Amino acid sequence: MNAIELTGVGKSYGRTRALEGIDLDFGCGVTGLLGPNGAGKTTLLRIVATSIAADRGTVRLLGRDPLRSHHEITAIRRELGYLPQELGFPSDMTTFGFVEYVAVLKEWNDRRRRTREVRRVLDLVGLADLAGKKVGKLSGGQRRRVGLAQALLGEPRLLVLDEPTTGLDPAQRAELRRTLSVVASESAVLLSTHQTEDVAALCERVVVLVGGSVRFDGPVTELVASAAGQVWQADHPAPDAVVSWRTGSGKHHVVGGPPPPDALPVEPTLEDAYLLMLGADAARALT
Numbered sequence: 001m002n003a004i005e006l007t008g009v010g011k012s013y014g015r016t017r018a019l020e021g022i023d024l025d026f027g028c029g030v031t032g033l034l035g036p037n038g039a040g041k042t043t044l045l046r047i048v049a050t051s052i053a054a055d056r057g058t059v060r061l062l063g064r065d066p067l068r069s070h071h072e073i074t075a076i077r078r079e080l081g082y083l084p085q086e087l088g089f090p091s092d093m094t095t096f097g098f099v100e101y102v103a104v105l106k107e108w109n110d111r112r113r114r115t116r117e118v119r120r121v122l123d124l125v126g127l128a129d130l131a132g133k134k135v136g137k138l139s140g141g142q143r144r145r146v147g148l149a150q151a152l153l154g155e156p157r158l159l160v161l162d163e164p165t166t167g168l169d170p171a172q173r174a175e176l177r178r179t180l181s182v183v184a185s186e187s188a189v190l191l192s193t194h195q196t197e198d199v200a201a202l203c204e205r206v207v208v209l210v211g212g213s214v215r216f217d218g219p220v221t222e223l224v225a226s227a228a229g230q231v232w233q234a235d236h237p238a239p240d241a242v243v244s245w246r247t248g249s250g251k252h253h254v255v256g257g258p259p260p261p262d263a264l265p266v267e268p269t270l271e272d273a274y275l276l277m278l279g280a281d282a283a284r285a286l287t
């Protein structure tokens with residue numbers, strides 16, 4: 001049984017079709033969800049986090065149907081950790097107090113066990129030293145880590161993270177990768193991000209959503225390989241490239257399109273492959 005099983009899933013907001021025909025299964029490991037603004041990433045994560053219901057198709061989470069009964073949805077939520085895109089914090093609560101409050105909502109009724117668990121997750125995200133500080137006085141990145149701490153309570157089998165790296169500095173992002181790679185050995189982790197480097201560093205599998213549909217689903221290495229032979233370094237601009245820019249070294253990084261005459265091929269990155277995929281879509285939309 002996979003932790004997440006989606007078949008023919010669709011969701012609309014009024015006339016806007018946010019998702020259509022989504023067929024995806026996820027087991028243990030970290031899967032990265034990429035897609036441009038409005039592609040449907042948050043909508044998909046909210047469905048998987050039982051925060052909203054799909055309009056069409058079937059959703060099974062941890063072997064259960066969230067629409068079947070209150071009992072089923074509660075059973076799923078007991079094993080689910082969710083970091084929403086925007087998490088509201090009562091600013092006068094302390095870091096410890098806020099995570100403990102979420103633990104109470106998650107039915108950690110034994111005070112000693114609860115305290116131990118809150119300390120464990122604060123330690124995991126590197127916030128032990130700030131446990132007594134008011135949430136309102138934390139930096140954006142620190143607040144993001146408080147959000148992550150509450151999602152990690154109880155070692156959830158299903159961890160859903162909406163843009164977890166937003167606001168984190170490079171050292172914190174590296175630490176987050178370390179934490180998630182440990183969690184993912186026993187849990188299914190689904191995260192959305194605009195940072196292709198995070199996906200390349202952390203995920204075995206990547207799903208690209210475009211316009212509410214799955215545009216790519218497979219190993220990160222496969223997406224990278226799809227750009228082989230289409231990325232160059234050149235001395236001159238490439239006006240017909242899918243994307244190209246002048247780098248700090250003064251050379252031009254050229255992705256797709258005909259190579260300029262002096263172009264030297266370079267190994268593509270995940271970002272190159274992703275830009276190529278989106279660029280091809282954009283070009284198709286214009287014809």
Ligand SMILES: Nc1ncnc2c1ncn2[C@@H]1O[C@H](COP(=O)(O)OP(=O)(O)OP(=O)(O)O)[C@@H](O)[C@H]1O
Binds near residue numbers: 016037042
């Ligand atoms: N509550 C809502 N009411 C109406 N339309 C919505 C609502 N939430 C999302 N949408 C629309 O659904 C589509 C998908 O939005 P969604 O937030 O899932 O995309 P996303 O990929 O997460 O975008 P972003 O990268 O900007 O966060 C968009 O067209 C958006 O405008």
